[in-house]
Amino acid sequence: MKRFNRYSLPPWVRTMxxxxxxxxxxxxxxxxxxxxxxxxxxxxxxxxxxxxIALAIYLEVI
Structure with missing residues (x-):
């Protein structure tokens, strides 16, 4: 399974x-x-x- 990389997301997704x-x-x-x-x-x-949502963001799941 591919590892999630948040830097590969589009800029608008990172901003949101x-x-x-x-x-x-x-x-x-x-x-x-x-x-x-x-x-x-x-x-x-x-x-x-x-x-x-807070746990997902701060544990870097999303």
């Missing part, structure tokens, strides 16, 4: 990855506070998705 890396932690914090105050199924699923 950088933008997501900057904004994902504040989104997770906001969503976590919102989930604690008013937990709904949608809020929990959205928080789970945000955490998965």
């Amino acid at each position: 990855r950088g933008v997501c890396a900057q904004f994902i932690i504040p989104f997770c914090i906001f969503q976590g506070i919102r989930t604690i105050l008013l937990p709904t199924t949608f809020d929990v699923l959205l928080l789970t998705i945000f955490i998965a």
Whole structure:
């Protein structure tokens, strides 16, 4: 299986990855506070998705 190389991506994809890396932690914090105050199924699923994206970005899976 071919190893993933993030430098082989187009420039616009690398830019979007950088933008997501900057904004994902504040989104997770906001969503976590919102989930604690008013937990709904949608809020929990959205928080789970945000955490998965944050882990993927910071562990360099994406």
